Amino acid sequence: MRSHAAKAITSALVGTATALVWAAAPAQAGPAHEEGYPSGGDIIGCAAVGPIDCGIAQANARDAEEAANELVADGVFAGDSLHNGKADAFRHCFWNALMVHYIGLDQAKIVANRHEANPDLPQDEVNMDLHNNMVGRDIGLQQTHDLEAQDECKWSALDGRLITLK
Numbered sequence: 001m002r003s004h005a006a007k008a009i010t011s012a013l014v015g016t017a018t019a020l021v022w023a024a025a026p027a028q029a030g031p032a033h034e035e036g037y038p039s040g041g042d043i044i045g046c047a048a049v050g051p052i053d054c055g056i057a058q059a060n061a062r063d064a065e066e067a068a069n070e071l072v073a074d075g076v077f078a079g080d081s082l083h084n085g086k087a088d089a090f091r092h093c094f095w096n097a098l099m100v101h102y103i104g105l106d107q108a109k110i111v112a113n114r115h116e117a118n119p120d121l122p123q124d125e126v127n128m129d130l131h132n133n134m135v136g137r138d139i140g141l142q143q144t145h146d147l148e149a150q151d152e153c154k155w156s157a158l159d160g161r162l163i164t165l166k
Contacts, residue, residue, distance in 0.1 A: 048110050053103040057111045060102060064095035067150055076154065081166060084125060089162035092129050093136035093153035100140025101149070108137055128163045135162055 046054035068091040071077050077087040092112075099108030112133040116126050135156060136149075143149040156162045 046111075048114065049103065049107045053107050054111070056102045057099050057108070060098035061095050063098060064091045067091070067094055071154065077157070081164070084128065084165035086157040086162070086164055086166075089128070089132045089164050090153050090157040092132035093139065093156060093162055094150055096133045096136030097140035097143065097149035097153060098146060100137050101144070101146060105137060105141065108140070112137070124165060128165055131163045 046057075049057070068077070068082065068087045071090065072079050072082060072087050077090065078085065081087040082091075096108055096112050099111060103111070113130070116129050116133070118126075136153060139149050139152045139156070143152050153162075157164075
């Protein structure tokens with residue numbers, strides 16, 4: 001993982017650029033939860049937390065996704081678990097733990113809850129994600145180091161503390 005200072009600087013730049021792009025052309029954003037595109041809730045969440053924290057939250061999401069993919073590649077989670085399975089649950093948990101570390105509990109909750117505010121998503125997926133996000137924020141408060149939070153989210157997925165649909 002990158003250093004805290006490098007993450008903060010990169011995230012601030014990314015957040016500012018993203019906020020400017022979304023403000024200039026929000027209609028160009030793709031379908032909700034499509035790779036590389038924000039949902040309507042993401043855009044509203046970014047407006048609520050500001051461009052710097054928005055950029056940090058996006059960087060945290062990328063770090064959590066990368067960690068989930070690595071755990072799948074290492075055989076810790078099954079490959080089909082990246083959607084509604086253990087790897088997905090881990091990703092949501094770790095994303096929220098990281099956000100607590102970098103933007104604080106209140107900002108993390110705003111970003112995560114608004115990310116799930118999409119009426120097109122199946123309610124069981126929303127409920128799963130909201131639960132796993134909450135567990136991740138709790139872990140972020142308890143485990144103050146990123147790698148400890150990552151490990152705790154991994155074990156939470158493996159031992160069933162995180163909810164999955166598979």
